[in-house]
Amino acid sequence: MMYLVSQPGPLSSAHMEAIELNSAVSFPPGYLRFMKRFGSGTYRGWMNVYSPDNEVLCPFPEYELWEHDADSPITQEQIGECIAIGHTADGDFLAVHPQTKQLLWLPRHAERIERVVVQVQETEDDSMYALLLDDIYSQVYGCGQQGAVYYEPWSETRNHRFLRLPPGTNGLTLPKLSGMFREVFPPDLVVENEFTCLLFYQEIGGYIRFNYAYGQEVAVMFEKDAAQAFVTMEQWLLSQGCVG
Template sequence: MYIVSEPRLLSDGRNQEIAREEAAVYPPGYLRFLQRFGEGTYRGWMNVQLPDTEVLQPFAEYGLWEHDEDSPITEQQIAECITIGTTVDGDFLAVHPKTSGLLWLPRHEERIKAISLQAREDDEDLYAEVLDEIYRQVYGRSQEEAVYYEPWTGTRSHLFLRLPPVQDGLSLPELAGVCQAAFPSDLSIETPYVCLLFYREMGGYVRFNYAYQQEVAVFYEQDAEQAFAVMEAWLLSKGCERIS
């Protein structure tokens, strides 16, 4: 698994709290993953977060999901759930102290889903596999791109640019290819919608948003200003413009 930047480790006090948590309540490797990599975003999809016993409490009164005899929890039990992750689309991943398995509380669907996992050894590296299995069960397909994790460092900066359409100018995919040739990346991910070029010296990556056709974004750590400045100057020289 590629780690985008140096993880922001948990405080000693939070580590001690996690050590006292009842590991059997959580999916395999979850607590140890947090201790090793800290909070962050997995594969641009799932926000891996510290256990939160409060965030779902108000949802027990909202009537967002249907409940019947096949529901894994009652509406009242939503308030007792412990959230351990959220997707970038606003779905919740949670556990309930008296319910085995994981709970998926979708933002845009009406039924809570129970996610069952095969028994696994409690190893932090395996939590990535757990998240991949959750993705398969929820979306019915696998993610084929490289595996990466983006720790929440609190020192991440970003710059947004656009590549305006110019006759005989570079397209966004062409610009991404030229960038990869000029600055060979440590990891690259390309889909029909986006190209990500990761650079350890920046503690971040350059994102070419094919879906929006013109957007380029640079994410970097604040202590990597020199590497960022070189990348910014290069992108500007290729016709990109800063977005104010």
């Protein structure tokens, strides 16, 4: 089951109809259903998912970022014809090419464009596209993602607050502080590894991020209409020695 960080922002019916009328484009299985249900957002902190963008890759043929030969899925000129449907934080693009009907991976830090082999079939499940994204992750990185499955819809009402835990504050470390925090405020979902800890809360429509890698940063992401719940959490963090 996919956890939603906040309320989804599905595309309007008019927007969806405009996309579906473009019969020249073959979108990957589940993509249109996913957009209709959840709208644009970030999947598992990895892939930014959005409605088809036929402009962002137009100037890329001039950049000569990738090598091309007889085995390349598209030519350098055809890059500009691609329609982007997502990109990662590292700058990799996921796109479709209308004429060849291929799903393509355009890596930021590699020399070749790769054709993505779709290994999942279309179903009626609204979150089916998430399975495809997980499969793409495995193809690209050679391993599966660990941890919970979550989606962060993009929101124009999202607020943030950055705090810092100074070194030596009451002998606390960020891992210890995050453990104390979740005891006082039991989260709806936890995603934790050696680099970061995310504690998700429906009541604020967001999450608390403890940046273990940096060692000091605590970030609170919350919806504007959840200000009171945010203040309660912020005051607790400040009482433990965090500073703004």
